[in-house]
Amino acid sequence: MQVATWNVNSLAVRLPQVLDWLSQHQPEVVVLQETKLTDDKFPHADFAQAGYAAQWFGQKTYNGVALLSKAPAVDVVRNIPGFADEQARVIAGTVGELRVIGAYFPNGQAPGTDKFEYKMQWMRSLRDWVRDELARHPKLVLMGDYNVAPEDRDVYDPIAWAGQIHCTPEEREQFRLLLALGLHDAFRLFEQPEKSWTWWDYRNLAFRKNQGLRIDHILVSEALKASVTSCTIDKAPRKNERPSDHAPVVAVIS
Numbered sequence: 001m002q003v004a005t006w007n008v009n010s011l012a013v014r015l016p017q018v019l020d021w022l023s024q025h026q027p028e029v030v031v032l033q034e035t036k037l038t039d040d041k042f043p044h045a046d047f048a049q050a051g052y053a054a055q056w057f058g059q060k061t062y063n064g065v066a067l068l069s070k071a072p073a074v075d076v077v078r079n080i081p082g083f084a085d086e087q088a089r090v091i092a093g094t095v096g097e098l099r100v101i102g103a104y105f106p107n108g109q110a111p112g113t114d115k116f117e118y119k120m121q122w123m124r125s126l127r128d129w130v131r132d133e134l135a136r137h138p139k140l141v142l143m144g145d146y147n148v149a150p151e152d153r154d155v156y157d158p159i160a161w162a163g164q165i166h167c168t169p170e171e172r173e174q175f176r177l178l179l180a181l182g183l184h185d186a187f188r189l190f191e192q193p194e195k196s197w198t199w200w201d202y203r204n205l206a207f208r209k210n211q212g213l214r215i216d217h218i219l220v221s222e223a224l225k226a227s228v229t230s231c232t233i234d235k236a237p238r239k240n241e242r243p244s245d246h247a248p249v250v251a252v253i254s
Contacts, residue, residue, distance in 0.1 A: 031102025099137030
């Protein structure tokens with residue numbers, strides 16, 4: 001089974017690219033972030049024609065998440081239960097035996113701001129909920145755009161980015177606390193090329209220079225760890241005309 005996460009940075013703009021990628025790779029489960037569509041505009045019919053059942057949760061202009069799966073998802077949850085939030089950031093569902101949580105973590109803007117504090121509160125609330133979900137669903141995958149580069153090796157210039165958003169000690173600690181629930185970073189289960197990123201700024205020829213960050217992640221539960229046979233970053237869509245600034249991350253679970 002292939003599971004994937006991709007921040008598409010506007011599904012209205014990127015829908016043909018997403019459909020083409022699905023056709024090429026045929027993953028069983030995909031979560032999308034930054035769809036940036038209200039629910040009435042979500043292109044579920046296009047995905048159905050491509051062979052995917054869709055669950056979605058959106059808003060105008062910002063955020064928005066979706067869960068695409070070849071087998072329909074059940075027990076669907078939108079956003080973090082018990083956490084009051086006007087932003088569409090989380091969608092979860094069960095596909096077969098797999099519990100899938102797709103999340104678009106807040107950016108956080110900068111340390112010391114209200115948006116950073118919101119990010120910290122959001123991540124704490126997510127962790128509390130995921131702990132409960134793991135108790136109910138041992139085979140669980142939490143994937144999405146985390147807006148966190150967990151280690152210096154996940155940043156093209158760790159010195160320049162030290163203490164900056166995505167790389168603050170507070171964000172990295174929240175990531176470690178997620179792992180402490182019994183989750184594993186699927187990408188780091190394998191030997192990987194150096195300078196492996198999932199996001200490159202549109203500015204300053206960042207993609208051409210390979211100046212990026214690894215901020216999109218697939219975390220798997222202990223019960224799934226031994227079943228993960230690969231985890232890769234697919235840079236090909238970042239070479240498209242008018243691409244998303246993120247690349248898909250794909251894990252194979254046997």
